[in-house]
């Protein structure tokens with residue numbers, strides 16, 4: 334389809350920089366929020382501790398075969414939640430399909446996530462610059478879905494003092510982080526006080542990963 338300056342239709346997918354693809358308003362927010370709620374009913378959101386002993390501001394839970402976990406012993410993926418002793422809730426097949434299909438459109442043909450980390454942000458909470466490096470295969474992307482109030486996602490590049498690219502993320506947006514960007518520093522600015530009909534003043538972010 335033609336898509337020039339005068340086209341009234343926004344492109345479905347935008348490549349913001351090599352390896353970073355944005356799909357605006359791509360997912361059904363109610364459908365994804367139901368999955369967040371049912372996951373949190375089984376494994377409640379909690380603040381984890383970094384290996385250095387600091388409490389992480391963002392609250393997290395997980396679904397899928399493996400859940401991301403952090404404490405004094407390090408960052409890692411666990412099959413069983415160390416706190417509840419339970420398996421992480423299953424990743425619904427329809428959700429996995431939506432994610433794999435989006436990855437395919439960005440050129441990642443065989444992305445089958447085995448983990449989804451769910452972040453919960455209250456107003457004033459952000460995420461400092463980091464690289465996700467607890468996964469085994471960096472040729473696999475990370476696919477993220479934003480729900481609730483808006484945020485500013487920041488990409489710094491190969492080191493954390495690189496020139497920052499600010500990307501506003503709204504409810505329903507899907508972002509793919511792969512290729513050369515997979516090892517780029519990125520973070521989330523402190524969330525402002527806002528309101529969303531389904532989440533109140535909260536933002537949720539789901540990151541689908543191939544961990545192991």
Ligand code: MD6
Pocket residue numbers: 452460465475476477486508510519520521538540
């Ligand atoms: C967030 N996202 O948007 C945090 N990491 O709340 C991430 O840290 C992230 O969105 C890797 C790939 C995509 C992401």
Ligand code: FE
Pocket residue numbers: 463464465519
């Ligand atoms: Fe990240």
